[in-house]
Amino acid sequence: MKILLVKPYPELLVAKRLQEGFLHLEPLELEIVAGGVSREDEVFILDLSIESNPLEFFLNELVRISPDMVGFSGYSTNVDVIKKLAKMVRNYDQYIITCVGGVHATLLPQDYAVDQIDIIVRGEGGTVIKEMLRRFKKGETLHYDNRALSPKDPDFEAKTKLAPPVYPSVEEIPRPRRYLVQRSKYFCVWTSSQSGKLDTMFPRVASLRTSIGCAFSCSFCVIPFLMHGKYLQRSPIDVADEIAAISEEHIYFVDDEMFLNPERVARIAELLIERCIKKKYISWARSDTIVKYPEVFRIWKKAGLELIYVGLESMDKIRLDEYSKRTDVETNGKAIEILKQLGITLHATFIVHPDFTRDDFKRLEKEVKGLCPAEVTFTVLSPSPGTTSWYDNKKIFICDPYRFYDCMHSVLPTRLPLKRFYQHFGRLNSLALRSNPIRVNKIKIPLKDLYRAITGGTKYIFSLYNIYKDYLTDKRW
Structure with a gap:
């Protein structure tokens, strides 16, 4: 199975200038999620924040990799960008599984209840993706508990009002796979x-x-x-x-x-x-x-x-x-x-x-x-x-x-x-x-x-x- 993990690009000029001039950290959250993917599967990380033309780059990589699943992680400022990227995935291939996680998805999952997103991940993504992939290979539903929600679930609205899931123990959280990004950036x-x-x-x-x-x-x-x-x-x-x-x-x-x-x-x-x-x-x-x-x-x-x-x-x-x-x-x-x-x-x-x-x-x-x-x-x-x-x-x-x-x-x-x-x-x-x-x-x-x-x-x-x-x-x- 091929999994593509994506960090969105910043829209506002101030954020771009801050990253260009002072501080640009690696997408550690996606590296940790990648750590939860088994070695028998292929996983890729695209950090669109380091690209000069992120949308064109994303589409080209989407075609090149042809993933089975695309996962996005972002903050509240990235909500609209993630929806746009997920729609590009859906237009390219409607059978690709799309999921989104991060702080905003955990606290306000209802904001991602759109047709182009299949799964909303809440909490620590490194452990959730491991369970999701296990279920996928066994032909089971990918949605479970309050950690992997389906916007199409009849009980979705009720589940969004539940408190964020409790974090797993630190021993369960995988080590980051740092080699998947361009470290010189x-x-x-x-x-x-x-x-x-x-x-x-x-x-x-x-x-x-x-x-x-x-x-x-x-x-x-x-x-x-x-x-x-x-x-x-x-x-x-x-x-x-x-x-x-x-x-x-x-x-x-x-x-x-x-x-x-x-x-x-x-x-x-x-x-x-x-x-x-x-x-x-x-x-x-x-x-x-x-x-x-x-x-x-x-x-x-x-x-x-x-x-x-x-x-x-x-x-x-x-x-x-x-x-x-x-x-x-x-x-x-x-x-x-x-x-x-x-x-x-x-x-x-x-x-x-x-x-x-x-x-x-x-x-x-x-x-x-x-x-x-x-x-x-x-x-x-x-x-x-x-x-x-x-x-x-x-x-x-x-x-x-x-x-x-x-x-x-x-x-x-x-x-x-x-x-x-x-x-x-x-x-x-x-x-x-x-x-x-x-x-x-x-x-x-x-x-x-x-x-x-x-x-x-x-x-x-x-x-x-x-x-x-x-x-x-x-x-x-």
């Missing part, structure tokens, strides 16, 4: 250097997941809804073994929250050191975790951790309480100091609220300057589709809440006029780029990388200033 901007120079600012990066879920429930986050509050953790030995098998020198941990169990993550670092596995790492961490367990980050620094993304979100207590962060401004400040002392580069992320005034933007600009040198990025507060906040705000969305749910476009009314709001938003990001460690610490990088960084950064900032124009194309609202 995936990178992350790297601004951390202990020597004052970098061989490249855009190293090839591998993605790795050591845990699934988070014990916290921030109001803007979709993870608690997906995971029922559970936090699944892989064993230190299993993680170290996978890291050792990865060819890339740089690794990006994509855990929702990697450091919640300090003993586990400390043991992973110890194993890496004991086995002389020398790589460089990026991860996310909460500020209160950094403050509570500085010794864990000290050993991880020794193991190769060079940069940490920290969701500071705000340096305002009222906002932090509103976001249910369960942390405070003082803790944020302590975490920043600890990372400086350890020599770990900070990547601070902040939330820009749609009700921001000019003064709010100015205060945030001041905070950015105070963090320098650091990587700093911003998102616009947006309700995650399928969450309580999304349903509460459904009547006041100013645009398509799926297509524009990229945490850059505001789907909620802004206090400032949209054009003015994004002038301030663009200025914030421009200031952050000028405050990055490469520039402030005068780190030496290759001339070609400098040109690429300036060009990519300029295009990205320009796209942010002009986000307001995207709303003019949203004719459905």
Whole structure:
């Protein structure tokens, strides 16, 4: 049997500019799904986000491979694109089985109840596809439980109202088949250097997941809804073994929250050191975790951790309480100091609220300057589709809440006029780029990388200033 797994392409310019200039990670979710396919079957991965002409490429590959099944995975922003691609499959060969999975399919499966889609996968796709293929070979129905839904099922509507299925144990989830993608296409901007120079600012990066879920429930986050509050953790030995098998020198941990169990993550670092596995790492961490367990980050620094993304979100207590962060401004400040002392580069992320005034933007600009040198990025507060906040705000969305749910476009009314709001938003990001460690610490990088960084950064900032124009194309609202 031939299975074709497809990652859709981004539609909006801001997402394209971000992937071109700063961060483009491999489709790890599809690599894991591919891991659930038996070796007797053929499996292919098409990442359309790396193609200059994705629709033409997709159709050509569809004809070349002639698969028995095509599976799509995507976020809410990809709903319309996935439907378009699935229709292309149906027009090419009506007997090809089409299925879709991912976060949106798990939370809002009814949005994929269209003729061109046969199966809607909910939850961990790597285990579901294994069961689906077993059923296919035995001539049984591919639909089962609440994990593989049929839009034609008479009880479909009732099943969509059920909570997402419980995730399987981490031992059941297959290892990713990384060799199925063009690995040279995936990178992350790297601004951390202990020597004052970098061989490249855009190293090839591998993605790795050591845990699934988070014990916290921030109001803007979709993870608690997906995971029922559970936090699944892989064993230190299993993680170290996978890291050792990865060819890339740089690794990006994509855990929702990697450091919640300090003993586990400390043991992973110890194993890496004991086995002389020398790589460089990026991860996310909460500020209160950094403050509570500085010794864990000290050993991880020794193991190769060079940069940490920290969701500071705000340096305002009222906002932090509103976001249910369960942390405070003082803790944020302590975490920043600890990372400086350890020599770990900070990547601070902040939330820009749609009700921001000019003064709010100015205060945030001041905070950015105070963090320098650091990587700093911003998102616009947006309700995650399928969450309580999304349903509460459904009547006041100013645009398509799926297509524009990229945490850059505001789907909620802004206090400032949209054009003015994004002038301030663009200025914030421009200031952050000028405050990055490469520039402030005068780190030496290759001339070609400098040109690429300036060009990519300029295009990205320009796209942010002009986000307001995207709303003019949203004719459905």
